[in-house]
Amino acid sequence: MSLFNPSRDQARQFLMEAWRKRIEQLPATPLEIMAADVVQLHPEYHALLAGGEEALARDWTPDQGDTNPFLHLSLHLAIEEQLQIDQPPGIRAAYEQLLVRRDDPHEALHAILDCLAEAVWRSQRDHAPMDGLAYLEALKQAAGR
Structure with a gap:
């Protein structure tokens, strides 16, 4: 797995494995611990992450009205x-x-x-690198509300 550019399945497997290690109380890397802590905040995704191949294969699209749990957790x-x-x-x-x-x-x-999801979406839409300054400005606006 590429550390900096994992495939969709590798990213999903990482989250599922981190959660499995948490549930089974197995040793984990610091990054896996951080990921499991994030998953812990989202009980609505616990069953999905324990679901195996079905979770790896499923697509979540905006037109379905569902949030992609793997994207949410990755963000x-x-x-x-x-x-x-x-x-x-x-x-x-x-x-x-x-x-x-x-x-x-x-x-x-x-x-x-x-704010991050918006910045990533704009980057993908525009086929351009993420605009870090716009992201930070959105953060400042959100914090000032």
Whole structure:
């Protein structure tokens, strides 16, 4: 598996394996622990992640009205990593402001997730690199609301 550009199935398998290790109380890498912590916040996805091949094969599309749980969890994981290293610079401060405003860590993370999802969507739509400055500006706006 490529660490920096995993395939869809590799990313899904990683999340499923991290969750399996948590459930079975097996040793895990720091990244797997972080992923399992993110999954722990989403009980609505626990059964899916234990589902095996069906979960790997399923597609979630916007026209179905369903959120892709693997995308959602992956964005959460990306945000956790961004917060750890304060990259983009200022994300940690925006999170702290959101935490004060929302009074719920998970809700604060979801506000950031909305900004990240928008930035990723724009990047894909425009076939361009993600605009880090626009992402940070969206974070600042969300934190100021």
